[in-house]
Amino acid sequence: MASSKNKLAFLSMPAPASYVAGLGRGASGFTTRSDIGPAREGPSAEVIAEAQAKRGEEAEVDPDQFQDPDNEYGLFAGTTYEQDDEEADKIYEQVDENMDARRRARREAREQTELAKRRAERPKIQQQFADLKRGLSVVTDEEWEGIPEVGNLTRKKRRREERSYVVPDSVIVGDRGKGEYENALDARQQESGGFETPAELGQMTNFVEIGQAQSKILTLKLDQISGTTTSSGSATSVDPKGYLTSLNSVVTKSDAEIGDIKRARMLFDSLVKSNPKHGPGWIAAACLEEHAGRMVAARKLIKAGCEQCPKSEDVWLEAARLHNNDDAKVILANAVQHVGQSVKIWMAAADLEHDVKAKKRVLRKALEHIPNSVRLWKETVNLESSHNDARILLSRAVEVIPLSVELWLALARLETPERAKAVLNKARKAVPTSHEIWIAAGRLLEQEATSHPEKSLEGRNKELEAVDKTIEVGVRELRRHQVLLTREQWLKEAERCESEGSPRTCEAIIKATVAMEIEEEDRLDTWVGDAESAEAKGMVGTARSILAYALKVYPDRKSLWRKAADLEKAHGTRESLDAVLSRAVHHCPQAEVLWLMSAKEKWLAGDVPASREVLERAFVANPESEQIWLAAVKLEAENGELGVAKELLVRARTVADTERIWMKSAVFERQQGRISTALDTLAKALVKFPKFAKLYMIQGQIHQSQKDYTSARASFAAGLKACPKEPTLWILASKLEEADGKSIKARALLEKARLVIPANDVLWAEAVGVEERSGGGPQAKAMLARGLQECPTSGLLWSMSIWAEPRPTRKSRSVDALKKSADNPLIICTVARLFWGERKIEKARQWFGRAVATNSDLGDSWGWWLKFERQHGTVEHRTEVINRCVSDEPHHSLVWQSIAKDDKNAGKSAKEILEMVADALQ
Template sequence: MSRPAFLDQEPPPGYISGIGRGATGFTTSADTGSLQPGFTIENGEESDDNLAGEIGDEGAILASGKNRDKEDEEADQIYEEIERKLQRRKVLKEEAVSEAENQSYEIKSKFSDLKRSLSSISAEQWEALPEVGDITRRNKRTRLYEQQQQRTYAVPDSVIAGSIARASPTNFQSISESRDQLLSSQLDSLLPKHEIEFNAEEATEILKNDQHVQIADIRKGRQILASLRRTQPNSSNSWIASARLEEQATNYTMAKKLIIEGCKHAPKSEDIWLESIRIHKLTSEGAKMCKVIVAESLKYNPGSEKLWIQAENLENSIDVVSRKRILMRAIEAIPSSASLWKRLVDLETNQDDVSKILTKAIELCPTEWDFWLTLINSSEYKDAKTLLNRARKALNGNYQVWITAAKLEERENSTIDSSKISKLMDKAFKETEKSTTTISRTTWLEEAIKAEEEGFRNTCRAIVNSLLSSEINQDNPEENLVTWFQDAETLASKESVEAANYIHQFIVETNPHSINSWKELFSFLKNSSNRNLDTLFNYYKRSIELNPKVEVLHLMYAKDLWQLAGNIVEARKVLNAASHGLENNEEVWFARIKLEIKSGNFEQALSISSKMIKAIPTSSDRVWYKHIHLVRCMNNREQNPNYEGQILALLESGLDSFPESPRLHLQKIQVLLRDLRKPDIARESARAAVEKLPSIVELWILLSHIDEQHLNILIKARSVLDTAILKNPTSDKLWTAKIQLERRNKDFVAARQLVNKGLKAFPKSSRIWIEYLSLIPKMSHRKTAFLDALKSTENSPEILLGIGVFFWLDSKHSKAKSWFERALSNDRNSGECWGWLFNFMKSYGKQQEKENLINSFESHYEEINKGDIWNSTNKDITNFEKTPKEILELVSKVLISKYST
């Protein structure tokens, strides 16, 4: 194939390779030349000839305006508008420049006369002008300069410890400032004396506060301290600091030399002598040189207690005679020094000599209570009383004198009447009230604790009684009870059981008819670490003597005799005695019956119950209910051939006395239905009951249950519930019963409809929410409903337990446990919460956890009264003799069987 001819030709002007097929994305002036066809520039000038000749027809068309559309006209208008704006901006800029030039000329013209007057200023005046500082970023530069000038020092622990010991804070800012002044000052050897400006007072203060700070530059430190010694030669601080500096530099010879010289310049300063002793102890001379120093120091400072103590310490510890001799000389110099007298007493072993020393000590130091106390404790009773009288006069208002007097009386006579000691303490409170010193109640309680620890119980009690008596409000004696009970708790926590007991005794003595006070006392005594049952029972007797008509005291006493002491005989006596004084009190009768049942005396229990029916037949329907229940249980144990006539007669008698008693009607229906197996008669009895008591929903539910479960008439069962709802429209329990009826009969559509209606009518009903959650088939769908149920019922225990049950059924047992525990913590009276948690512990818990749960359950057994399954199981006559643990086992099994089906 031959080569195309156009490939050897020049491309036309403006040609771009591949542009026709879109092979290039953009073009530049380098590709196309001028923006207009045929436009060229030669030597930087436009060629008019080429321009005119090469425009051709196309240029003519553009120039003539042919083929121009609306867009071209709009573009021209835009370009013209832009051009006008640019021209206007240029004009404004030129005007601004012109105005600025005019203003500059006006300012220059204003100062022209001042400029001309500068020609008359002399050279001296020019030189006197101050330098113009550069204030640019002046504040920042000043701050940076100040930061550069700051210095930091590592302060050793000794400085901090020393400041704490002096009970005054170390001024580290003062230390830094003074250090700068010391280190920046010129030394005497380098400057003439008239140029030295040294603040000796400030340097002395800093050295005094910072004696143990390490000096980094030893040479400068020596120069500074030398200057300080020359400036203030009689100041001990400079000599001490100089010696310590040399000690830090391990130059002990110079340290000793300086401190000895310092002692010569400041001989009346005990600090410099003590420092000298300390330094010389570290050297080879040891104690021998120190004795010489301390002897010399005492010539100048005979009244220094510290130096005398140093002198005594320097003696051999075994040489008691020398130590006594020094202390006696010290006391001659300082007879009022209590510390010296104490050291002398400590060295004396002979009791007679001790008494003589103490006698002299209290003459010279009459306000030192420790001397009085030691002498009193070592004296005979008669002498001690004399000393106490003297101490009372010398130490006016000192409460310890009176406490010691009380202890003395108790020590000498253990059988002393406690009222005598109480009088002493009452006087103590009166004396302290007159004095200017206020004794806090905490101090008095601490003294009571101390007296108890020392074995002075009567004194302890007297302190407590006097303190509480001074606080009692005569108008409202019980006003302080909260504070006093808190005091007793605090004392008991400190193992001061007797003192706490005395507080409780005072409370019940001042409030003998306050039953709460007696209960608090009994609770304290029972929970005490060293519980004494005899003391507890004595208080019970006392409370009953003061409040014979309060049955709770009799019941508590009998219960504790039975459960704490295991003394059923005494418990029976207490209850029998109570029944004579409170013959119409049904609680006492019930307690007597329960005691016999728990102790296995069922015949005796039935006999007492029969007597109760005859004694108080109209007391309450509970009396008849309890008696009939016991008769049923006894018949279950041993079949009674006359049971039917007997039980029906009892029911009729009870209903005659209380015809509108729901519990008796329910009991009668249960007897007919379960004991006598007569569902038809039971239904008639239930129908008559609902006619008489239409507001009792339990009767309606039981009637429906008979129709459904025993007579198999489902239509009647539904009709009964519908009628019940019409008569009791505000009862969610009836709605729940109706929903459960449909669920039992597998009509889930009707059940869901009823649940939806029920939630509209009772949005906060836990029962209906449980039914709603039960009808949700999948666990994943239930989770969002859980939140709605919790929110609507405000986290009710029933919903918490129900969620736990759903997790259990979903085999998520750990989650179930957490929900069971939450439900139980919210309601410990729910038997079903205990049952479900026991199910978990039985299958997955540790043995110790299971035992702890059982123990906790047994302690709460009497209060547990909630839960349909719990109540039906616990009250079942077949479980009459079962223990609480066995009842819990049964409940847990019933719960599993109910929810597994």
Template sequence: MERKAFLDQEPPPGYVAGIGRGATGFTTSADSGPVRFQPNLDDEDENGDNEDELKFQDDDEGGILGLELKDKEDDEADRIYEEIDRKMNLRNKNKSTGDLELSTSETSDKIKGQFTDLKRALTSVNDNEWANIPEVGDITRRNKRTRLLEQQQQRTYAMPDSVIAGAGSMGSLNSNDEVTNFQSISQAKDLLLSKQLDQIAGTSDNNNENIAKELEELQNNDSKIQDIKKGRLILASLRKTEPRKSNSWIASARLEEQANNYTAAKKFIIEGCHNVPHNPDIWLENIRIHQKTAEGTKFCKAIVNEGLKFNIKSEKLWLKAFELENKTDVVSRRKILMKGLEFIPTNVELWKSLVNLEDSKEDVQKLLTKAVELCPKEWDFWLTLINLSNYDDAKSLLNKARKALTDNYMVWIIACKLEEREKDDIPMEKLNKLLAKGFKELEKNTVDKSHLLSKAGWLNQAIDANLEGFTKTSSAIVKVTLDSDGKESLDEWLDDAEKLILKKEFKVAHFIYEYIIDKFPNNIESWLSLILSMKNSKDFDKSKLFEYYSKAVNLNQDNELLLLMYAKDKWLLGNDVEGARMILSDASSRLPTSENIWLARIKLEVKNHNYQEAMSISTDSIDKIPTSSARVWFKHIHLMRFLARKKIVTLEVPDFLSLTTQALDLFPEEPKLYLQKSLVLVDFDLIKQAREVLSTGTKKCPNSIEIWINLAWVDEKYFKTVIRARSVLDTAILKNPTSDKLWEAKIKLERRQNDRTAAQQITNKAHKMFPSSSSIWIQHLSLIPKMSQRKNAFLDAMRTTNNSTNILLSIGVFFWLDGKFLKAKSWFERALTSNKQSGESWGWLYCFIDKYGSAQEKLGLLQNLNKNYDDINDGETWNHVNKDLDNFEKTPKEIIELVSAKLLAKSI
């Protein structure tokens, strides 16, 4: 290492080594001598022989602050301070005189002696050691900061018993106090502090709100006072300039009432009555103000009597006089109303009040008869009188009302209701004609066409009529309304019916569908909508439903869907197997080539355990429609397998091989037939031949994923050749590179071999190729070891698969395995809501309800299952159980029980 040149030079004055790196230097009296002037030194020092003293003084007091600038005042001040110091030293008796007499030279020698050995030792330090001296850090301050920080962090609290108990309940303290979870205690303490702070904050907020409210009230009071003063000035001016206007007097009274000055308010309102006596409003205000004071009802009666002298035709004053009378004094109240009607005989309100006073039907009729004469435009009087009258009188009154109220649609609706009420067997044609006449009259007599009732309004009237029990009137309203629509708009009518169904107004919706069917008898959509709404209706009538079915089938004899629905509802809803059998038999003769009808006939017989008839029908179907589709052959072979297992028929291997060969000859590219033939051979333990069939199937149907997977399964399960099974799946992937099901099969194969590493590698590769595949995501999630690590993956899976039913279901399964059963149930329900065809969702939800649900919940689930059973076709476990020959005749309840048991067994 090259030695720096400055190291051989003398350091500059005041140099301190390492000062740039934070080191601090110091000097002692051994280096510089004493710096404090001692007042008791020898006379020699006082005369200036002490060289160090003189140097100190020159350095310290040189320049503009030197001794040369001192004046007499400064000398006098110095003398005073010296005298004070002398007296203070004399008063300090506790101080030792020996210490004060210690000489500077002795002190210096003592300090020098302490550092002599250290200075001598520095001569042995070589250049390298000197260069490698570490940098001097600010260790003292750093240690001080660390110590202060530790002291701040070491806080102690008076811990309440509730916090300690809460921490203990969370597992923070064990029974032997060996382990203490301070984090839990800290969380409990923070929770307690936060609650206290919230309480304090809440109290503070309440106080602030109260203070703010008080300030606001004070400001409002001040502003009210100012407003009242201004209002008085303005109203005083108005009363002087326009004393004949009632508004200024009423406003003045109300202003004084607001200021709680009731004396002034009464004075103003009385004066107003004198100035404007012919205004009924000011008399009513006078009564109101006096009612709030101590005058009472008697004085108010006097006021209203006085007001009536000037306003004899005021409806309000007569009604106020009626109101002021005692309610039990019916005679007086009646007299007032009768007196009022003498002066204003056409007043509707007075008549209504008078009619309401009467209890006798005859008296009410008399009053209403007079009322309709004097108030012919008031429909309520007509309606009440019609309802109280017999049929003949009501008809007469309706004719009079029709002449008086030419533009009132209610006249015609009430006429229809009257006819329906009096004649239960009245034909619909009569009501339709009556209402159609009413539509024409309304159209002719209504000047402003915008006042005519809209279609929606008429349909609302139909709803009201139906709710009142007038179903024929409701139907007539619907028919005439749609007739007068002016255009045959099928889409609009269907939309109207759907809106009514959403409102649960099924009956009126039925009337719309009936109208559409009359107009368009071959519109299948209308028939289906009508039938569906009838089945959902709260007043469901089976006989009416089957009547519509019969009419629909007769009008549409070649419609396969209507025939199948009719037979199914006849069987299940009507519990009429023979009737359903006749419908399907007739349908088969009408549509002899319809495979759906043939299969429906077979299903009907199988479900009712009539196996011989089912076999006969199935055999006829392949004889009459052999080339219809592979489905017919598949169903026939499946039925034969079941009957052979039940020993109802005797069939050997050649018989089955003959059937399957015939089917494959007709449909050589149907994958299901190859799978079925392999199953037949497995039933007879002909595994080698079954593998050959599947191998042939891969050549004929290379795109059939199920054949490849089943071929690999046969190699793995029966031949125990896992290598060949892997090879089969690899070959299948080469031919079907876009199939995620094959990758899923590969992953499952490795997992069955307990090779988790290989399964993980295949999953990662498949996950990159199929990022939105729900089946690959499920395998990926199942390979994550901990539930806590899966939660973020759940979110990614739902996002990338667009909330796939399988993902929702698998999340529920993971929660189930984690012991969180309520959470699992919520996910099962979500999965079932998203896809009711998922058999796995039905099975898992049944698992929960069977173990933790109530009997009512279980019954509800089974009822829903029965409704949706025929449509459930999704799910590996469901299909495996449902298509098993041993379960061929099992009920939906038995199937769901088997599915749930198998799902639980697979999850363990």
């Protein structure tokens, strides 16, 4: 009861003055107005704003004064942001940007003006000294070196001037006594009897003189070494000039190499001890010592190897190598006692001899031990200077070694032709499986047939036929003895015979073997491929023989005769080409191209009557051949027989009656100046051939040349109606309007042409040309860009695009052109001209060669090349270009055709036209 009363009494007691409720749980006390008493009220908001206005300060805006008291995030925070809100924001942003853009130019101009004004008032140090810096470019090296060094002009860290002090006399006297030598003993030591050294003959030791003498001796020795001879005239053992070089040749090994050598020495030592009869181990151990520079140890090891492995020829050869010449002879003499059948030992012994007689003696001794060694016999024969001795040796050699084909052939080469036949017959019986012997027999017969020019042609042909029979029999005999050489091996043997000067043997091998291992349906293609491969290798005789055999099997194949004629034209003579073409037209009388080639070759040889005769025979075989009629007309026209040419054209129109003959008739009349006759011929031709576009072209050009633009316009219009797909007609019609001063109509015609013939680069190029000629540079560039979009691989348009670019960007444009159309000859020619402009002569020449190799029919490429060689090439270069152009006979290109088809240039040669094209190109 008492305790509960005390508890209640405690609760009713007042709290202490510093008590804070809940302090033990982390609560904190606070103070109220009642605790500290009444306070003075501060200034109101209006008073504060008035004071700020007097001081010029802006009144602070409370960001929360416009807030919704019920929404602490803003007035419109609870609404959704819809699409029309986003559009409105974008519109406001765009308006702001436009307003800013309107003022931007003026603002930037104002800023630039202010910046320039500020820089003028207060320029940078760099700008102030800009003129002086530019003046430094004319300062010479001497003036630059003469500029004095700049001293330290600041007052900071100035170098202190060195002070000098007077040295006391005591220091000077002390230093003087350091270099003196005492040559007398101390008197006090003499009086005391210590350190007394008796002097002989009253002389005292002078150590200074001893040092000077040693220095003098060393100087004398160095002088002796530096000179070639001493003062007494004896030569020194040191080469002063090569001393440092000899030091460089001394191999200094690193610690790692020395360690490797020691480990290898231990391994090889273990190897030769564990297996002393293993020769390569002794050789390797000796080579290791040689590498380490211990030649004595190496020779000692290899000597032990010879004792342990007396039957190993490699050990003996290594021992001979490690010794000098005389010791090596002794070593090899011992070697032949143990390995007398080793050819290498005997050959090494012969190589050690420098006298020919000694070598012969060694080799003859070797042949006594090894009579069946072909190598020893060959070396022995090579040492003989006379053919008689060599023949005797070879006769003995083939008796001892009858199976050696090399020795039989060598003996046959040394014998006379009659004896050589007997030798080869013996060789054939001894070695019936050797094809070399049969080939040698054929070559021998060929040599005998061609070595006597006094023989008649019939007798020589009989002997050459014996070559064919010999090779044929040889192939049959080899097959009987199961010697089956492949067809490729026989072709290689034929090529070898041709390269060694035996063309008839080569032909005989081809005749006997070229048809082997081929199916009948594959023969023609295989033979053509073989001929092309041989021609690519330069083996013209082999290719000629293969084609000759193929023509015997397929005499009626026009393509084969054409290949044979092309081969003779490229590598043969006029006589051989004429012979091939004569046989060709005999076997293929319907082949017009062969007749024309034959007639042309006779005409180029200057034999016009023979050419006429060939064409007459061609008329008999092909009476309705358009090409033969036109060739006859050209032959007569270019040889001045204009009346005969006209008569031939009249007959040709009656017999052949083709559109091309009518066209050539009109052109012939125009070239002769008979314009009315030409127009009549064209009118008749158009009735017969209304779809032939060239007739309309010639008719329109004749009217245009006479300034009759109305008739010319009618001709071209009729042609375009009959042949709307002919781009040349559209271009001629456009040029007519342009010549008449109607560029707008020319543009319209070309635009219509591009609709009728889409993606035609020639039409686009002409449209660009019309714009350029009318003075519209930007329009021409835009037209060119449109053309390239429609014809992205056109070399003509890309070439025009390259030249339309400024000079610095032409190279990059040409790279783009090559990526789009890499093998286009026009682009390649353009790149060559770019190199020409950059003075890269060799590159330009290479690219011109690439251009004509890609397409040799473009005459403008040849013209540019000749123009280039005129400026930078030699006479040989120009001659080569002209000859190649005449050989390839180009017919197309813009400038070439305009010159070649001009009536004024009728009858001119390809060389003359090429010269004119080179002059006209710009």
